[in-house]
Amino acid sequence: xxxVATPGLGGKTEAHxxxxxxxxxxxxxxxxxxxxxxxxxxxxxxxxxxxxxxxGILALLVRLELFTAGRTIMTAEQYNKVFSMHGIxxxxxxxxxxxxxxxxxxxxxIQLGTKDVAFPRLNLxxxxxxxxxxxxxxxxxxxxxxxxxxxxxxxxxSKFTNTSVIPMLTAAFILGFSSILTGVNFIATVHTMRAxxxxxxxxxxxxxxxxATSIIQVLATPVLxxxxxxxIFERAFGLGIFDPSMGGDPVLxxxxxxxxxxxxxxxxxxxxxxxISEIICTFSRRAPFxxxxxxxxxxxxxxxxxxxxxxxxxxxxxxxxSTMVFSALTFLVGIPSxxxxxxxxxxxxxxxxxxKSPMLYALGFIFLFTIxxxxxxxxxxxxxxxxxxxxxxxxxxxxxxxxxxxxxxxxGGLHYWWPKFTGKMYNEGMARxxxxxxxxxxxxxxxxxxxxxxxxxxxxxxxxxPEFQSLHQVSTIGSWILGLGFLVMLVMFIQSLQQGxxxxxxxxxxxxLEWQTPTPIPFHNFVDQPVITRGPYDYHLATEAELxxxxxxxERPADADD
Amino acid sequence: MLxxxxxxxxxxxxxxxxxxxxxxxxxxxxxxxxxxxSYQYPDGTPESGDALYLPVNKPVKMVMSSSDVLHDYFVPAxxxxxxxxxxxxxxxAFTPNRLGEAQVFCAEYxxxxxxxxxGGHFSMLSKIKIVTEAEYEEHLKKIKDIPAExxxxxxxxxxxxxxxxxxxxxxxxxxxxxxxATGPTFKGVWGRTExxxxxxxxxxxxxxxxxSILRPQAKIVKTFENGNMPPFVFTEKQVDAIIAYxxxxx
Numbered sequence: 001x002x003x004v005a006t007p008g009l010g011g012k013t014e015a016h017x018x019x020x021x022x023x024x025x026x027x028x029x030x031x032x033x034x035x036x037x038x039x040x041x042x043x044x045x046x047x048x049x050x051x052x053x054x055x056g057i058l059a060l061l062v063r064l065e066l067f068t069a070g071r072t073i074m075t076a077e078q079y080n081k082v083f084s085m086h087g088i089x090x091x092x093x094x095x096x097x098x099x100x101x102x103x104x105x106x107x108x109x110i111q112l113g114t115k116d117v118a119f120p121r122l123n124l125x126x127x128x129x130x131x132x133x134x135x136x137x138x139x140x141x142x143x144x145x146x147x148x149x150x151x152x153x154x155x156x157x158s159k160f161t162n163t164s165v166i167p168m169l170t171a172a173f174i175l176g177f178s179s180i181l182t183g184v185n186f187i188a189t190v191h192t193m194r195a196x197x198x199x200x201x202x203x204x205x206x207x208x209x210x211x212a213t214s215i216i217q218v219l220a221t222p223v224l225x226x227x228x229x230x231x232i233f234e235r236a237f238g239l240g241i242f243d244p245s246m247g248g249d250p251v252l253x254x255x256x257x258x259x260x261x262x263x264x265x266x267x268x269x270x271x272x273x274x275x276i277s278e279i280i281c282t283f284s285r286r287a288p289f290x291x292x293x294x295x296x297x298x299x300x301x302x303x304x305x306x307x308x309x310x311x312x313x314x315x316x317x318x319x320x321x322s323t324m325v326f327s328a329l330t331f332l333v334g335i336p337s338x339x340x341x342x343x344x345x346x347x348x349x350x351x352x353x354x355x356k357s358p359m360l361y362a363l364g365f366i367f368l369f370t371i372x373x374x375x376x377x378x379x380x381x382x383x384x385x386x387x388x389x390x391x392x393x394x395x396x397x398x399x400x401x402x403x404x405x406x407x408x409x410x411x412g413g414l415h416y417w418w419p420k421f422t423g424k425m426y427n428e429g430m431a432r433x434x435x436x437x438x439x440x441x442x443x444x445x446x447x448x449x450x451x452x453x454x455x456x457x458x459x460x461x462x463x464x465x466p467e468f469q470s471l472h473q474v475s476t477i478g479s480w481i482l483g484l485g486f487l488v489m490l491v492m493f494i495q496s497l498q499q500g501x502x503x504x505x506x507x508x509x510x511x512x513l514e515w516q517t518p519t520p521i522p523f524h525n526f527v528d529q530p531v532i533t534r535g536p537y538d539y540h541l542a543t544e545a546e547l548x549x550x551x552x553x554x555e556r557p558a559d560a561d562d
Numbered sequence: 563m564l565x566x567x568x569x570x571x572x573x574x575x576x577x578x579x580x581x582x583x584x585x586x587x588x589x590x591x592x593x594x595x596x597x598x599x600s601y602q603y604p605d606g607t608p609e610s611g612d613a614l615y616l617p618v619n620k621p622v623k624m625v626m627s628s629s630d631v632l633h634d635y636f637v638p639a640x641x642x643x644x645x646x647x648x649x650x651x652x653x654x655a656f657t658p659n660r661l662g663e664a665q666v667f668c669a670e671y672x673x674x675x676x677x678x679x680x681g682g683h684f685s686m687l688s689k690i691k692i693v694t695e696a697e698y699e700e701h702l703k704k705i706k707d708i709p710a711e712x713x714x715x716x717x718x719x720x721x722x723x724x725x726x727x728x729x730x731x732x733x734x735x736x737x738x739x740x741x742x743a744t745g746p747t748f749k750g751v752w753g754r755t756e757x758x759x760x761x762x763x764x765x766x767x768x769x770x771x772x773x774s775i776l777r778p779q780a781k782i783v784k785t786f787e788n789g790n791m792p793p794f795v796f797t798e799k800q801v802d803a804i805i806a807y808x809x810x811x812x
Contacts, residue, residue, distance in 0.1 A: 076674035076675075076680070076682045076684065077674050077675075077676055077682075079674075080673065080674050080682070080683075147673060147674070148671075149671050153631075153632055153670075153671070155630070155631055155632075155648060156631040156632065156671070156672060156673055159631075160596075160630065160631050160673060161673060244647075244648045244649020244650070245648075245649070247776075247777075248649075249649065249650075250632060250647055250648060250649065251647060251650075315634065315643050315644050315645050316645045316647070317644070317645050317647045317650060317652045320577070320578060320581050323577070324574055327570060327573070327574060328570055331566040331569065331570055332566075334566060377566075377569065380569075380570075381569050381570070381572070381573030382573045382574050382576070382577035383572070383573040383574075383575075383576030383577045383580070383641070384573055385573075386577060386580065386641065386642060386643050386644075387638065387641040387642070387643065389643055389669070390634060390636070390643070390669040390670060391669065455638070456636070456638025456639075456665070456667065458636060458667045458668070458669040459669070459671070460671045460683060460684075461683065461684040462674065462682060462683070462684040463684040463685065464684070465665070
């Protein structure tokens with residue numbers, strides 16, 4: 001038990017033994033007022049997982065209602081609220097902060113070989129701003145929720161709905177600030193806090209991805225803040241910017257909204273891609289094929305993300321020439337995404353692949369993201385989009401990218417780094433069973449929605465025509481399998497915390513920097529300041545001792561070797 | 563890369579075909595309001611939202627507007643969809659080439675009413691019935707036989723438009739016989755290409771007429787810089803009536 005030190009700069013005083021685990025200090029206060037990036041990351045993790053659970057329950061309710069046509073368990077009004085809240089919770093509370101806020105916070109400084117992020121107090125502020133936003137969001141839910149969809153399209157949201165739109169907009173407004181603060185912090189950290197020898201060419205791909213994400217967060221999120229602010233004023237005081245009867249333009253809102261929300265798609269997916277790059281290199285035991293191209297494609301996505309917002313509005317009443325330009329630009333997004341997928345696959349080629357659970361998630365990601373990405377090309381085609389827009393095809397497409405992509409990557413990253421930041425191993429058999437359930441459940445749920453959409457089933461419908469019933473039922477059954485998979489995973493992680501074997505320093509035999517520090521992580525991340533002499537994927541330069549899986553004799557868990 | 567260029571080309575050409583109407587297209591007015599569609603045939607006859615009748619193999623142009631929130635006219639069988647936006651007109655064009663029925667959905671979320679029997683986004687449905695030319699004429703005749711006093715009097719007809727034209731003082735500056743006045747003549751105005759003060763060319767269509775009534779100073783035709791027309795506060799149906807009337811002033 002350490003002496004309780006008054007948190008100085010970074011909460012770090014000389015009172016800490018350099019070998020002591022960051023988890024050693026106990027007590028609620030030591031968590032709530034911590035300035036340690038790892039603890040903040042864990043608080044984020046708990047927060048986003050709670051949001052994921054809430055959003056997941058709402059999703060199951062939506063699917064259950066759609067099990068039969070007409071009323072199954074709720075009224076149309078309730079249904080509209082439930083799907084809106086599902087979207088808002090998942091997007092703003094879970095998926096945007098998930099990878100950067102939780103995994104990024106814990107591992108960005110460690111991968112850079114430094115003690116903490118550049119601004120530890122700002123980091124804690126960012127977390128509490130997130131909590132404040134979450135409180136506003138929960139308050140709105142208790143107060144009756146909103147029924148506008150997560151997109152808040154005017155004039156429905158500004159004049160017609162009688163639900164609590166203003167508190168919900170305030171919640172999203174506040175959450176945006178949390179996102180900006182994290183982004184600023186990460187950019188400063190990457191620029192100024194790299195360990196000696198950590199050149200830009202040696203940056204782990206996860207850092208490149210977080211760096212690209214941070215740029216989007218800093219540049220795009222203010223636009224969302226302004227938009228939501230205008231909408232709050234429009235609703236509260238009748239400002240008239242988006243109201244046609246006062247000379248406003250409802251389509252303008254869509255432009256503003258998607259100018260943020262399209263880049264936000266890359267805020268969600270790019271860090272996930274970074275996680276996948278790490279996992280694939282570690283479990284293939286080789287350097288990535290085309291390191292530079294993977295790194296630059298993250299920045300490429302960040303740039304292109306700003307240029308394609310109009311593809312959400314092909315049928316919204318834009319001029320034919322604007323749609324032409326947006327369609328052409330949207331096709332370009334396929335290029336950096338394709339570069340990444342091809343490079344991951346070529347990294348696997350001739351690699352020494354070990355199919356542990358994080359790798360299963362990474363391979364699942366490549367499979368699901370490829371489906372999500374290719375269906376994105378269908379939607380970029382104008383004439384095809386006209387038919388598929390606002391149908392279940394779009395729903396399936398973005399769930400393949402967001403769930404099949406980001407959530408799978410987030411969960412994969414959680415499995416990958418879990419032994420490092422908790423210091424416990426988990427039950428590999430259960431982890432694989434959970435993966436199988438999630439993978440099968442996900443595909444059953446959403447493949448059927450591609451078919452539904454191409455047959456003309458529109459989105460956000462409470463009721464549907466009889467010919468759609470069987471596919472809706474398949475999808476609902478799939479959602480139960482998916483939910484069961486996540487439940488098994490939750491049990492597995494809790495079990496690991498309670499009874500898991502102590503994790504070794506480097507359970508996966510990775511050459512990356514974060515696996516060279518002791519497990520659990522020391523308070524200052526490293527016992528001594530590391531000096532970087534090779535890249536994180538230079539397996540040919542790593543010593544046997546560095547790659548050694550590090551179990552003491554007789555300590556090796558039985559299920560870690562399959 | 564070539565594949566992408568090809569995909570773009572094919573889809574863009576197909577898209578444009580549905581954005582540009584043939585000259586002789588049958589013009590159907592579509593109105594969306596929570597949670598019903600309603601139609602109006604070219605001669606002003608209103609049609610209930612349950613089903614629209616269209617003759618087979620005849621090009622059709624739909625001019626659509628909304629009186630409340632965003633809606634979207636979606637016909638999966640035609641692979642067609644377009645948002646219906648309050649405050650502007652949107653268009654789609656197509657030629658039905660097969661007899662039968664096509665389902666219409668609203669594809670832009672528009673809320674729901676309270677209570678178990680109330681409608682909502684999900685119930686904003688309609689049908690398009692493609693019939694032969696003869697059946698179409700017969701159907702039109704049948705619905706026109708409804709006594710005049712039962713018809714909606716404010717249904718945006720040219721006749722009403724003419725009354726507005728005379729009653730609102732438009733005659734002061736706009737002639738219908740081609741004679742010169744403070745403003746451009748309405749003789750042959752519909753579909754005419756005008757040159758604006760900015761040098762830009764614009765075709766007189768629904769959106770231009772609407773804008774010129776509600777915000778006359780936005781786009782002024784060259785040589786009429788000194789017109790100084792005041793903005794008029796017209797309802798949507800009044801604008802419709804003016805448009806209908808302008809189509810007759812040939």
